[in-house]
Amino acid sequence: MTTTQAIAHQLAEVINRYSTDYIEARFEESQTSYISYRGRELDSIGRASAIGGNVRAMVKGAWGFVSFNDFNELPGRVELAIRQAQFAGNEESQLAPAEPVVDTSAMAQDKNPVVIPLAEKKQLLDEYNDIIWHTPKLQTAIIDYGDSYKKVIFLNSLGSYIEQDRADVTLRLTAIATQDNEVQQAGLSLGSRGDFSLIQGRHQQVGQMAQLAVELLSAPQVKGGEYTVVLDPVLAGVFAHEAFGHLSESDFVYENDRVRQIMTLGRRFGSDELNIVDNATIPGLRGSYKYDDEGVPATKTYLITEGKLVGRLHSRETAAKMKEKPTGNARAINYCYPPIVRMTNTYIEPGAASFDELIGDIKEGIYVKNWYGGTTSMEMFTFSAGEAYMIRHGKLAEPLRPVVLTGNVFTTLMNIDGIGNDLEMNQGGGCGKGEQVPLPVSNGSPHIRIRHCLVGGR
Amino acid sequence: MEQILAQAKRVAEEAEAFMVSSEETPVQFEANRLKHIQSKQSSYVALRIIRGGKIGYATATELGDSQNLVNAAVETAQFGMIAKFELPSLSVYPEIEVFDPKVESVSTEEMINLGEELIATVRGHTPDIVCEAGVSKAIISIHIINSRGGQANYKQSIFSLGVAGHLIRDTDMLFVGESESSCHPLTETKAIAGEVLRQLELAKNRASIPSKPLPVVFTPRGLASALILPLMVAFNGKTVLKGASPIGNRLGQPVFDDKLWLWDDPTLAYRPESRPCDDEGIPSQRTPLIQQGAITNFLYDLQTAALAHTQSTGNGSRNYGGLPAPSPSAFIIKPGNTTFDEMVTDIKEGLVIEQLMGAGQGNILGGDFSGNVLLGYKVESGRIVGRVKDTMVSGNVYQLLKQITAIGSDARWVGGSINTPSLYCPTLSVASK
């Protein structure tokens, strides 16, 4: 038994003796390694290890939360969390019912990428970096690799005791090309749930990325205006996550009357063909888990079915406050933070159309690929696509400078009139909410077609 | 710590141990109500070694396992950058006050009162606004020792207070907010609440704005949200070293309007970004960056400075526990002598920018910025007439700051790390629906 396990076991024995409405504790042991390049040369390489824990208590509707990596004064910290909750509480505690779970079988499920020698990781990155630097007109490259492996123990006053592990690998590459005063860049984001081999053998993709940055230098700028656009699975997946998914997070909904109105169950958001899901139960994806950070089993939650809003994402608290069922979406980025409502693997379900059918009847439109950046403010979104092509008379035509898509989230969802049959999950993303960035998630979609989308040059 | 250093010295030519420990108590209000009281204790030690001439680096939260830490640093040193710098030997540090023991003794009750008072004042003005507020106190201890006898040790206190409100009426969303921080306890909510009320007053009416180049005034908050990021990147010695800074080869040359002065200053007493030394143990200094519109310095840590054949400016920072890298402490723009009202009075038709959203999305290196005016006001015939909506602005920091009409006399802190007055520029491209 590790020290952390021993401490957790001791606390589990006594945790239900405290006088609170609810109390839980989480302990983590993690290892990470990272390598980054800025330009030709390696910029930093390092390893880190961390051990820490937290205690969260609820009294009369308010939370006390204490995090620490000094385990010596644990009883005092538990009492502090309770005192804080007592101090703040002045209403009734509301938490949706949850079954006590005792399960340690989800430990040792993932491969640990951190133990792979740094030499092997660096070798792969050197190969990718070489490919980028062998591309003519390329000015510089940015490469960031990171991996982590962590063991998490969760226990609460209901009698739950859960051990789980989580591994994560991310690799982001950016190639920057310049000519005269022009600068263009192209990027590639890869990731996996700890499986290093999934980011190996991507030499061809890296080469194409570098080539794209160069090609963009001579590509024309799009004429701004309304177009029929076709989004590739990466960009459509990010759209589903950023523009719609965050609105489904109930901590944002339940205390905000205006959002509550917009997000009324049963309301139509799109055509009959549109189905959007958040699903933490798919094995091997970066957003997946067996139990969330409140010990609630992961679920597959339909957010939109046949165009209508049918569900949303909950913690135990938001579920109780909205009188709905918990969905197991309470997640914390690490032991320093309490869990909040988050997405997991969010995707648009595949429809029937092939890519050729989607673009076949477009006289003049734009095919947009890849995510470059963007922001949303509830109803409005602005996204930059990393790659764009004209569609002319049903065929892909000349490449364009990267474009910006902008519009109203709800109108845009309504304007989706074609959904492809080629669902792809993108493992390269990370999600930010408040201070908790980046949380491993994945998102996905088939190709989708949107009518009347406002497109501007970047 | 001493033990880690001793173990590291056995396998490396040079070694440095850096330890930070902190205790933080944030009190958070959500949807007008007290929601969370938290307490966060954390500590970690970072070991940097030079072995075979190369840099190795590892961090851990557990001090007990020093051999693992040393082993990890040794493994990374095989591939690390070649060390070009020398760790500092024992230095004399300037006396910079950053610790007030009174912060530690502020009670949770007092912190809750401050948050409640802030929210009550804002809602007293606008009853249907939904507020979030945060009150936080923190004590941070830093300890650095290295194999050349260098050592530094200091304690810092930070107290911060802030409120953000959003007002939703039909499809109209208004965001307002203000925050303040200090190494002293903050006991007054008046200034912060007053600033929020000012924003609410100015935003009461709606106004439309044409799509065309217009004169623009950035308030201190507007300037911080729109223009500071590209400058921080451009003055970073690492950006300069990589040849990616547009001002990298213009040292000594006039690049901006000669009314513009900017410096980095970690030496001001009781400011949260101040400290006697940086994270490598280099004494803090005030570094002029722009003087009378001319570029005078860039910001360096030890390694970057050595590669650039210059001296560290004491700007080595370990954000998120990584290797030291150049980073600004506090950016300070010298105030002018024009009042905010005088600037507005001077404008026939124009825009006041209070908060820009998404400004960091474009080509930051080139100085481009563009974004949605989250909060901004239309000026007509010398008067603010109302808030603008669905308005984008875009421009280039280098073009914009080449010709400044006036610099305000109203300099103040925005967040903990930027002190700036308002800035009045003759023209900026505005697009509105």
Ligand SMILES: [Zn+2]
């Ligand atoms: Zn997100």
